[in-house]
Amino acid sequence: MEELTASLKRVFGFEKFRTGQAETLHDLEAGQDVLAVLPTGAGKTLIYQLYGYRHPGCVLIVSPLLSLMNDQVDRMRMAGFRRVAAINSLTGRDERQAILRHLKDYQFLFMSPEMLSQPTMLSQLRRVNLSLLVIDEAHCIVQWGPDFRPEYLLLGAIREKLGMPRTLMLTATAGKTTRQEIAHQLRCQPQVVATSVDRPNIFLDVEGVGDGNEKQARLAELVGKLPGPGIVYFSSKQLASDMALWLQSQTGKIVAAYHAGLDSDSRFKIQQQYMAGQLDLICATSAFGMGVDKNDVRYVIHYHLPADMESYAQEIGRAGRDGDPSLAVLLYAPGDEQLPLMLGQANRPTAVTVHEYYARPEAFDDADPGVHLLVFYRNHGISEEAVSRLFTRRERERNRALAQMLSYVREPQCLRQNWLKAFDEHGVHSDKCCAPKAVALDLATLGLRQTTMATGTRNETAWRDQLRQLF
Amino acid sequence: MEAADLIQVLTPQQARRLRVIENLLRGKKTVSTLYWGQRYQLLPLIGLDKTLDRGALDAAAQSLVTGGLATLDEENDQLRLTPAGVIAAQRDYYQPQMADQWIQLDLMAARQRILLAVQVVSEYTHATRRYYPLTTDLVTRQAVRAWFQRVKSAQLGKQILHVLMHALEQLPEEVATVTTSLLTGYQHPGLTREQVAQAHQRTAWEVTLMQLDGLMQICQDARVTETPFTSLLRSLWQSPVTRSAQLTLAAVRQTGDLDQVAAQRRIKLSTVREHLLEAAIFLPLSDFPYGRILTLELCQLFDKNLTGAIDDWQYTNLPNDLQQQYDFFYFRLYAIWIEKGGALVDGRTNSEP
Incomplete structure (x- = not known):
């Protein structure tokens, strides 16, 4: 077989691998399962693309986000891979049938965990020669599995039913606990390829505000002063939309909202506008980011407290991928931890509900998300005790994660060291690394450079000229 | 649809059922929905918002009632404009010009095809090989791909430009502007409905109505003269009467006996009757x-x-x-x-x- 670098050159035209890519490929080709913890922008996709190119059979990629999956398929096609398809709940019946008829012809197949856990789908896949199973965004197993998308917990069993194919787990952030949990759920002992989560060019800042009003005013002030493009993360779709309008009117910047509540046409256009440099700022929920290729994001602001350090690291990791100075701000008002606590509990049934459900399952409405979870577990033969234990453990885990997040907020000395500690890494504090809550942020010293924006594109061009520009 | 749009499909004379309006938008073609859709003269709304959730108009209706612009009957379903509502509805609101033609073709599919075709040709004209195609269903992708292979030529960009210009010239400037702003192509991601609405001080629904008029004009042009879009859209022209109802109707024309038609077509008498009502509603x-x-x-x-x-x-x-x-x-x-x-x-x- 030809050298990895020769394949890299042939398929992508690159001379050198980025950190972690070659190591992961070597381990996979040596017969190892691999958990690759590589930062956003490290080129995780290239790993399985190249593996698929070098090995006969099909690479099956389990991907969490429906919108992301279609992006991935488009991107693969753009990179010259033609035999690619995605099957998820958005795939029309005819299209799904057409894909299933030609299943053996695909080189890359994207699938949601929900689709993969259907017995008929699984039996079809068992007839396919799988060269590699990829679990993309593998941290979702831990973040979402138990009380949001329990199908993730079936992946281990599914993997067994598929004959234990070589498996690559990909994520940008996973501390020791998460890594262990991923391996445990997938029933494997992977080789871990990890690079540091540290992003020295991102300046970390935590700002304490008195209340919601103060927070909003400070946000407008920051957005007004900071050079774009930027991202502000919110925990609510409605607030993301409202604040996009408000910030636009307050700062004169071009702002758009992005969240799962938008139709697919709007999501497509906003993402493209942002990548084309036509927007200064995106007001987003966590739905925005995975799969967005933009290197020059200068700042990421969190308006609400994220539920754990891993989500936070994922989201701020979207800043400064070009290596230039960038900024991550977390705005905190007393009591902000109530929201993630509430959101974390939203789906999780109480011990009493679990007991009552197992006693009389027919008396419950499946449409309720909490009950839906219980139906799932009961249908998979999991006992009441086991479910109760699972939820108790889940609650403890969430509380621990939130406490860690709060320790970051309250960190008096060095935010970077605190952050890295969450990922079992050590950092060195410098005067250019962070501004904890008690330290004021001095924007002038950060050296944030104004990215050239394709400004003026939103100026109304007469429609005739616009049409001429298209053709 | 927001309250500002809902008010436009209400009247002071006729109490209109919210559920009928909702079902029309969602494309639920039950005889009852079609009948009342016709009584309200709202049949062009059929299937314009198939992803609308059940109950999605309730909030808009409630806000009209709270604002004193409409009244709801005891069952919370029949809406009627109040005198204040009549005045409020008189604001400058876009009235579709070609709505009666919308149901002559599968307009939603036509929209998907035209938008993707414009993007493909625009990128092709600029010799771009790598770009993100609009997300569409398989049938649209296949239709546009086959069409593009058929009509591809060095002149195609110019021809499409001419076709779009010609169609939009026939419409009000604002409709032409809105339709163009929503297009996606080379170095032009296109604006979202909400962005266009904001720029034009319109509702997102008005923007949709304008776009549908713009696209309908393109479709009509392609129907009366041969344009590059003619073959792309040919299969989408259809009678609003379903194929099955057309067959029933033809059988009834021949025999006149509904029971006999039911036996002959192996369907229930009640289905024969539903088919006939559907046909009667749509046909002159x-x-x-x-x-x-x-x-x-x-x-x-x-x-x-x-x-x-x-x-x-x-x-x-x-x-x-x-x-x-x-x-x-x-x-x-x-x-x-x-x-x-x-x-x-x-x-x-x-x-x-």
Whole structure:
């Protein structure tokens, strides 16, 4: 077989691998399962693309986000891979049938965990020669599995039913606990390829505000002063939309909202506008980011407290991928931890509900998300005790994660060291690394450079000229 | 649809059922929805928002009621404009110009095809090989791909530009501007509906209505003269009457006996009746064989017993013997016949062959 670098050159035209890519490929080709913890922008996709190119059979990629999956398929096609398809709940019946008829012809197949856990789908896949199973965004197993998308917990069993194919787990952030949990759920002992989560060019800042009003005013002030493009993360779709309008009117910047509540046409256009440099700022929920290729994001602001350090690291990791100075701000008002606590509990049934459900399952409405979870577990033969234990453990885990997040907020000395500690890494504090809550942020010293924006594109061009520009 | 849009499809004279408007938008073609859709003159709304959730208009309705612009009946379903609502509805609101033509083709599919085709040709004209295609369903992708292979030429960009210019020139400037802003192509991601709405001080729904008029003009042009879009759109022109209902109608024309048609087509009598009502709702008076189903005697009896506004007619208010003699189907078909201009003239019906 030809050298990895020769394949890299042939398929992508690159001379050198980025950190972690070659190591992961070597381990996979040596017969190892691999958990690759590589930062956003490290080129995780290239790993399985190249593996698929070098090995006969099909690479099956389990991907969490429906919108992301279609992006991935488009991107693969753009990179010259033609035999690619995605099957998820958005795939029309005819299209799904057409894909299933030609299943053996695909080189890359994207699938949601929900689709993969259907017995008929699984039996079809068992007839396919799988060269590699990829679990993309593998941290979702831990973040979402138990009380949001329990199908993730079936992946281990599914993997067994598929004959234990070589498996690559990909994520940008996973501390020791998460890594262990991923391996445990997938029933494997992977080789871990990890690079540091540290992003020295991102300046970390935590700002304490008195209340919601103060927070909003400070946000407008920051957005007004900071050079774009930027991202502000919110925990609510409605607030993301409202604040996009408000910030636009307050700062004169071009702002758009992005969240799962938008139709697919709007999501497509906003993402493209942002990548084309036509927007200064995106007001987003966590739905925005995975799969967005933009290197020059200068700042990421969190308006609400994220539920754990891993989500936070994922989201701020979207800043400064070009290596230039960038900024991550977390705005905190007393009591902000109530929201993630509430959101974390939203789906999780109480011990009493679990007991009552197992006693009389027919008396419950499946449409309720909490009950839906219980139906799932009961249908998979999991006992009441086991479910109760699972939820108790889940609650403890969430509380621990939130406490860690709060320790970051309250960190008096060095935010970077605190952050890295969450990922079992050590950092060195410098005067250019962070501004904890008690330290004021001095924007002038950060050296944030104004990215050239394709400004003026939103100026109304007469429609005739616009049409001429298209053709 | 927000409250500002909902108010536009309400009137002070006729109480309109919110559920009917919702089901029209969602493309639920039950006979009841179609019948009332026709009574409200809102049939062009059919299927314009298939992803609309059930109950999605409730908040808009409630806000009209709270604002004193509309009233709701006791069952929270029938809406009617108040005098204040009539005044509020008189604001500058876009009134679709070509709505009566929308149902002549699968407009949603046409929209997908035109938007993707414009993007593909635009990128092709600029020799871009790598770009993100708009997300569409498989059928659209296949249709556009096959079309593009057929019509691809060095001149295609110019031809499409000409076609779009020609179509949009015939429309108000604002409609042309809105339709163009929503297009995606080379170095032009296009604006979202909300962005266009904001720029034009319109609602997102008005933007959709303008876009549909713009696209309809492109479709019409491609129908009357040969343009590069003609072959792309050919298969989408269709009668609003479903294929199945058309077959039933043809069989009824031949035999006139509904039971026989049911047996022959191996469908239930109730399905035959549903098909006929659907066809009657969509077709003009002269295109439906009323004379074969509504006998002169029936028309005379109904004429005598049904007075007042059609919307107020109640089947259950008919004398019992008449209800025994004639199923609800005849009552409904008679109402459609009257609505379409059917009448008794000199003891005969004006729709007899």
